[in-house]
Amino acid sequence: MSxxxxxxxxxxxxxxxxxxxxxxxxxxxxTQFLRRYLPLFYRKEQRDLATLVIQGRLSGLERKTSEPIxxxxxRHRKPVQHFVGAGxxxxxxxxxxxRGHVAEELGDPAGVLxxxxxxxPKKGTASCGVARQWCGRLGKLxxxxxxxxxxxxxxxxxxxxxRRLFLTQxxxxxxxxxxxxxxxxxxxxxxxWRIGLDLLDRSGPVVPHGWVVGDDEFGRATEFRAQLRWRxxxxxxxxxxxxxxxxxxxxxxxxxxPFEQAEVWAARQPAWRWKTITLRAGEKGPLKxxxxxxxxxxxDDDGHVGPTETLVVIRSLGAEPQTWYTxxxxxxxxxxxxxVRVHGERHRIEEVLQEGKGEVGLAHYExxxxxxxxxxxTLALLALWFLTLERRRLGGENPGxxxxxxTADLQPAAARPAAQPGADRCAGQPRAAx
Numbered sequence: 284m285s286x287x288x289x290x291x292x293x294x295x296x297x298x299x300x301x302x303x304x305x306x307x308x309x310x311x312x313x314t315q316f317l318r319r320y321l322p323l324f325y326r327k328e329q330r331d332l333a334t335l336v337i338q339g340r341l342s343g344l345e346r347k348t349s350e351p352i353x354x355x356x357x358r359h360r361k362p363v364q365h366f367v368g369a370g371x372x373x374x375x376x377x378x379x380x381x382r383g384h385v386a387e388e389l390g391d392p393a394g395v396l397x398x399x400x401x402x403x404p405k406k407g408t409a410s411c412g413v414a415r416q417w418c419g420r421l422g423k424l425x426x427x428x429x430x431x432x433x434x435x436x437x438x439x440x441x442x443x444x445x446r447r448l449f450l451t452q453x454x455x456x457x458x459x460x461x462x463x464x465x466x467x468x469x470x471x472x473x474x475x476w477r478i479g480l481d482l483l484d485r486s487g488p489v490v491p492h493g494w495v496v497g498d499d500e501f502g503r504a505t506e507f508r509a510q511l512r513w514r515x516x517x518x519x520x521x522x523x524x525x526x527x528x529x530x531x532x533x534x535x536x537x538x539x540x541p542f543e544q545a546e547v548w549a550a551r552q553p554a555w556r557w558k559t560i561t562l563r564a565g566e567k568g569p570l571k572x573x574x575x576x577x578x579x580x581x582x583d584d585d586g587h588v589g590p591t592e593t594l595v596v597i598r599s600l601g602a603e604p605q606t607w608y609t610x611x612x613x614x615x616x617x618x619x620x621x622x623v624r625v626h627g628e629r630h631r632i633e634e635v636l637q638e639g640k641g642e643v644g645l646a647h648y649e650x651x652x653x654x655x656x657x658x659x660x661t662l663a664l665l666a667l668w669f670l671t672l673e674r675r676r677l678g679g680e681n682p683g684x685x686x687x688x689x690t691a692d693l694q695p696a697a698a699r700p701a702a703q704p705g706a707d708r709c710a711g712q713p714r715a716a717x
Contacts, residue, residue, distance in 0.1 A: 312676070313341070316669050319384065323376045332366040333662070340643040340666040347644025367648075367662065368655035369465075377661050378445055379485075381668055385435055385442045386490045388672065394437035394492040395625060397632040398479040398501055400449065402427040403646050410651045411464035414451045430660065431475050433482040435490055436631035442671050443635050443664040444490065445482040448656050449475055464652045475500060476507040487516070496629040499523050502610065505583040512590070512612055519595070519611045519626045526608065528579040531591050542582070545608045549575075549596045557598075560620050562627050573598045574623050578615060595622050639667045 317337065321330045339352030353363040366372075402418030404427045411428070418427040433445040454460060455472035473481075479501055495518045501507055502520030511518050524546040529539060557573045579594040592610045599605045609626055611617070639645030643666040648659040 309673070312673065313338070313669060316672065320377060320380055320665065323380060324372050328362070329366065329370060329372050332363060332370075333372075336363065336367060336662050337666050337669070340663060341669065344644075347647040348649050364649075367658050368650040368652065370658065372658075374654075374657045374661040377665065379489075381665060382444050382486055382489050385444060385668070388675075389435060389437045389439045389442060390491040391437040391439065392491050392493055394435055394490065395494045395496055395628040395631070396444070396483060396486060396490065396492050397434045397436055397629055398431070398482065398495065398497040399434075399629075399632040399636070400429055400431050400475050400500060401636050402429050409463075411460075411466060411653045411656060412448050412450050412454055414454060416451060428656070429475075430656075431478040431482065432632060432636065433479070433486055434632040434635045435486075435492070436628040440671055440675060441631045441635060442668055443639070444486045446657070446660045446664065447478050447482060448653065449473075449478060466653045470653070474504070476504040480507065480510055483511075483514075483516070487514070493517060494519060494625045494628075496520065496626060498629060499608075505581065505589060508592075508610070508612070509583075509589075517611070517613050519609050519613070519622055519629075521607055521609050521626075521629070522581075524606070524608050526581060526610075528581055528594055531578040531580060545594060545596070546606070548577075548594075549606070549608070552596075558619055560623050562624060571600055572623060573600065574619055576619050576622065579610075581610065593617070593622070595619070595626065597623055597626060635667070638670070639663055642670060643667050 317334060321333060324330045324333050335356050335358065336349075336352060339355060340347050342352075342355065344351050344355060349364040349367050350360045353360040400419070402416070402420050402425075404418055404420065404425060405413045406426065407413065408426075413426060413428050415424055415426055416429060417423075418425045418429070420427075429449040431447050431449055432443065434443050435441060450466070450470070450472060452472045455466075455470070460466075479497065483495060495511055495516050497518075497520050499521040502522045503526070508518065508520060522545065525544045527542040528545050528548060529542045530548075532540075552575060556575045558575065560572055560574055562570045562572060574595060574597045576593050576595045578591055580591055581589050583589055590612075592612055593615065595609045595611060597607045597609065607626065609622075611622055613622060636645065643663045645660070645663045645667070648656070650656055650659055
């Protein structure tokens, strides 16, 4: 029996098939979707170009920068490049509308706001914010731009909410480079966690949610956690394994336990303290982890002892287990399975960014300025949000069939090129593995 004949493979293949009738109305759905956003582009040529760019990002182009998008549509590249790179339209108004749309479609009091950063490798030093810094995509220090992103995870699905370009201290202080890339005067250096707070402040009042989650780049910042507590936000945030913690319970004689690294504390916990928790169904059966929690205190950057929080240690099962150390300000009565499942939503933003880079060309851009970066990200995230809605319309099915009926709908009739490999895909069809 071949690999493709295995029952699991057959099930996956069946799940990937979408009937042509299901995708035949792609263009109509996109037109209806854009009706909500096009009024935010004030001139007719802007509305035309916005539609053209979104269509290009939903097409099967291998590289979705302005020039290929213009060429596919039979248009000159310069107006498209100017529209994305320096057009006089308000990307913040478009993102605000997107957040309201997400709240209407997915809003849930149990929703989770997920904050994360993502690197975009770049050559040269002319583009706004490019510096030698940590690039998670490459797993090393390298020349890249870094953006801070906010996404939303709820029972009904997940979606992007916001984005902002990060400037290093050197970049933020360099007047010449700021002038060359048109960085607004009010933009100053901010640590990524401060940018994350700004994004949360914009989305929090609009999008129903019960939690904030993020990786240890945000959780290690004690001031970030303090600001969330001041805002009455519940969080489950990763912290480094070497974070100093001490149990709140006193020892005989009124003595408090000493501070120790979280990984050292976890290593000496007895087996009976660890609980097995089922997160969700996986391809090979239920996805389970082992976890424990304990009320602890940590220290801030100045060495002062902080308030009581809950340390949650989560360990995956398997030959090479992975361990996460997290802290939460949730009530002591909050159940361990709830905290573990909320933490699991942190990976939603990784899915959002991965989908964005794979489906709508989130990393495909050649803009150099502050405005161009935010314009590009806005249009790409808008296209990604449309894909999310299309998947929901299909009842969770993966729009994976090479359905010419749906694909052709997403390109202007006068400019549809001859069929080429990779181009015959409807909105949301995963690109074939390389």
